[in-house]
Amino acid sequence: MKIMYNVAATRRILNLPPNAQVKIQIWDKVIWVHVKGKRPTFLSKKLYHDHFAQFRREGAKGVKISFVDGFKAQGVKEVYDLDPQDTHIECGCQDFAFQKEAWGRGCCKHGYALLGMFGYSSLQDYVVSKGG
Numbered sequence: 014m015k016i017m018y019n020v021a022a023t024r025r026i027l028n029l030p031p032n033a034q035v036k037i038q039i040w041d042k043v044i045w046v047h048v049k050g051k052r053p054t055f056l057s058k059k060l061y062h063d064h065f066a067q068f069r070r071e072g073a074k075g076v077k078i079s080f081v082d083g084f085k086a087q088g089v090k091e092v093y094d095l096d097p098q099d100t101h102i103e104c105g106c107q108d109f110a111f112q113k114e115a116w117g118r119g120c121c122k123h124g125y126a127l128l129g130m131f132g133y134s135s136l137q138d139y140v141v142s143k144g145g
C-alpha cells in the first residue's frame with residue numbers, strides 16, 4: 014500500500030517541507046510517523062485516504078480536458094487518453110497505472126478533471142450514477 018501510505022503523502026498531510034526527514038510504519042489500524050527532531054506520533058489511515066483523493070482533486074484543477082477521437086487530458090507536458098468506464102476513468106498516466114495495479118481501478122487527477130466536467134466531485138458519486 015505504498016501508493017496510499019508513503020512519506021511524500023505524510024509530508025503533505027503534516028504541511029512539512031519536501032526535505033523534512035520522515036519515517037513511517039504501516040500498522041494495523043494507524044500509521045506510525047516519526048518526524049526527525051519530534052516525538053513519534055500516529056496518523057489515521059482515513060486521513061491518508063481523504064488526502065489521496067483530495068490531492069488528486071486539487072491537481073485536477075490544472076488539467077484541461079478536450080475531445081479529439083476520445084477524451085484527452087492535457088497536463089503540464091503530456092496529453093493522456095481518458096476512457097470512462099462504469100467503475101472508473103481509465104487513464105494513460107503512471108499514477109493511474111499504479112492504482113490499477115494495486116486495486117484494479119482508481120482515479121488520477123486527469124480522471125477527476127473529467128469527472129468534474131461530467132458534474133461529479135467524487136468517483137463514488139459517478140460509479141453510483143452508473144449503477145456500478
Ligand SMILES: [Zn+2]
Binds near residue numbers: 104105106108109124
Ligand atoms: Zn491520469
